[in-house]
Amino acid sequence: MNALLLRDMRLAMRAGGGLGLSLAFFLIVVVLVPFGVGPEMGLLSKIAPGILWVGALLACLLSLDRIFALDFEDGTLDLLATAPLPLEAVVSVKSLVHWITTGLPLVLAAPVLGVLLGLQSDAFYWIVLSLLLGTPALSVIGTFGAALTVGLKRGGLLLSLLVLPLYVPTLIFGAELARRGIAGMDVGTPMSLLLGITFASIALLPFASAAVLKINLR
Amino acid sequence: MSLWEYANPVKFLSFSGKIVPWFAAGAAFFIAVGLYWGYFLTPDDYKQGSTVKIIYLHVPAALIAINAWFMMLVASLIWLIRRHHVSALAAKAAAPIGIVMTLITLITGALWGQPMWGTWWAWDPRLTSFLILFLFYLGYVALWAAIDNPDTAADLTSVLCMVGSVFAVLSRYAVLFWNQGLHQGASLSLDKEKNVADVFYQPLLMSITGFVLLFVALVLIGTRTEIRIRRASALLARERG
Numbered sequence: 413m414n415a416l417l418l419r420d421m422r423l424a425m426r427a428g429g430g431l432g433l434s435l436a437f438f439l440i441v442v443v444l445v446p447f448g449v450g451p452e453m454g455l456l457s458k459i460a461p462g463i464l465w466v467g468a469l470l471a472c473l474l475s476l477d478r479i480f481a482l483d484f485e486d487g488t489l490d491l492l493a494t495a496p497l498p499l500e501a502v503v504s505v506k507s508l509v510h511w512i513t514t515g516l517p518l519v520l521a522a523p524v525l526g527v528l529l530g531l532q533s534d535a536f537y538w539i540v541l542s543l544l545l546g547t548p549a550l551s552v553i554g555t556f557g558a559a560l561t562v563g564l565k566r567g568g569l570l571l572s573l574l575v576l577p578l579y580v581p582t583l584i585f586g587a588e589l590a591r592r593g594i595a596g597m598d599v600g601t602p603m604s605l606l607l608g609i610t611f612a613s614i615a616l617l618p619f620a621s622a623a624v625l626k627i628n629l630r
Numbered sequence: 631m632s633l634w635e636y637a638n639p640v641k642f643l644s645f646s647g648k649i650v651p652w653f654a655a656g657a658a659f660f661i662a663v664g665l666y667w668g669y670f671l672t673p674d675d676y677k678q679g680s681t682v683k684i685i686y687l688h689v690p691a692a693l694i695a696i697n698a699w700f701m702m703l704v705a706s707l708i709w710l711i712r713r714h715h716v717s718a719l720a721a722k723a724a725a726p727i728g729i730v731m732t733l734i735t736l737i738t739g740a741l742w743g744q745p746m747w748g749t750w751w752a753w754d755p756r757l758t759s760f761l762i763l764f765l766f767y768l769g770y771v772a773l774w775a776a777i778d779n780p781d782t783a784a785d786l787t788s789v790l791c792m793v794g795s796v797f798a799v800l801s802r803y804a805v806l807f808w809n810q811g812l813h814q815g816a817s818l819s820l821d822k823e824k825n826v827a828d829v830f831y832q833p834l835l836m837s838i839t840g841f842v843l844l845f846v847a848l849v850l851i852g853t854r855t856e857i858r859i860r861r862a863s864a865l866l867a868r869e870r871g
Contacts, residue, residue: 556793560773560786560789560790561773561776563777563782564776564777566776567776570769570772570773570776573765573768573769573772574769574772574773574790576765577762577765577766577769577794577797577798577801578793578794578797580762580797580801580804580805581797581800581801581804584801584804584805584807584808585804585807588807588808601807602807605804605807609800617793620789620792620793623789624785624786624789627782627785627786627789628782628786630782
């Protein structure tokens with residue numbers, strides 16, 4: 413498992429790994445919103461948690477098809493499937509790598525982009541916290557979508573159509589957590605529900621993803 | 631005589647061929663009577679005027695839209711557990727019907743909401759849940775359409791249906807939490823007192839019965855078509871090979 417983790421991390425870090433791509437996309441989404449809704453800082457800071465969440469979600473989506481596509485093309489995935497390591501573990505490692513290379517940078521970049529949207533400094537804490545708790549679920553759910561579409565020639569668009577509805581609960585609770593935290597309201601309910609989704613996805617979805625991969629590799 | 635005998639496509643075709651006309655005729659009868667009764671023989675509501683009559687399309691369509699997904703879930707489970715092709719094809723046949731019913735619900739709801747709530751659309755929990763259900767249907771149908779190998783497609787869509795069901799239910803409650811609603815509570819329920827007056831209730835029941843029969847008939851026809859397509863492609867493959 414460690415070897416696989418290191419290999420995937422190395423591949424992602426190297427040139428062409430697309431590490432910076434999601435970050436750049438996130439930046440562009442956040443920059444485009446003020447052009448669309450106008451430069452009024454009051455309005456922007458009000459919708460900032462939502463923009464950051466939707467932006468992070470889209471940036472996450474962008475890199476999903478890389479999770480399995482390259483390994484599928486060169487046959488690595490077949491080797492991994494026949495390796496002694498259970499496929500569920502392989503899938504979990506892949507999700508983890510996706511989170512480290514996509515989710516974590518997004519979390520760290522969010523406060524910087526929050527400045528562009530006129531967020532107050534005490535709001536940063538809630539943005540980072542909600543994204544930190546929510547992005548692992550995005551990676552795990554996305555891995556399931558990537559496993560579903562791995563064998564398809566033009567899977568990209570289909571992948572978004574499949575994955576985005578699955579993202580709805582995470583987005584709702586994540587953005588709600590950030591919004592309530594910033595407004596100074598009680599955050600217990602959205603926080604525990606967001607954590608519930610994240611942990612349940614991490615615990616259960618790898619089995620579904622592995623099952624789907626096995627079908628696709630048949 | 632067990633239900634599983636109809637998992638045999640030949641038996642299924644001959645049996646469903648016999649019952650489809652009955653279901654179709656029943657659907658036509660009940661929908662015609664229910665709608666005619668509802669539209670022309672019931673009084674206007676004292677508050678909502680004649681707009682109340684959209685209920686005869688809106689409620690049955692919503693009922694079918696949700697239960698079609700549930701039927702797909704059961705059919706997917708049967709396919710995954712017992713590998714009966716008819717079951718997978720029935721799930722495939724039900725999805726487009728679910729899409730249409732969801733659309734009918736959303737459109738009739740918008741038509742009713744405009745005069746009553748003063749808006750075509752509100753981000754109300756029920757409305758939003760239906761929109762999300764619509765997206766789930768779209769994804770399901772798109773996945774079926776994208777995969778060439780029928781068995782792989784059946785497997786993948788079954789798993790998607792199961793995972794999707796969990797997330798659809800989650801979304802339903804997430805949306806409830808996210809925004810308090812404008813939509814009235816459930817009009818019909820089995821265990822509570824009914825809150826629809828009898829004059830509207832009876833034609834509504836007729837209409838619902840008609841829609842259920844229509845759904846069964848359409849699923850059977852769709853499944854029969856899928857089986858025949860499968861058979862035709864097998865014959866073509868044999869001729870070529």
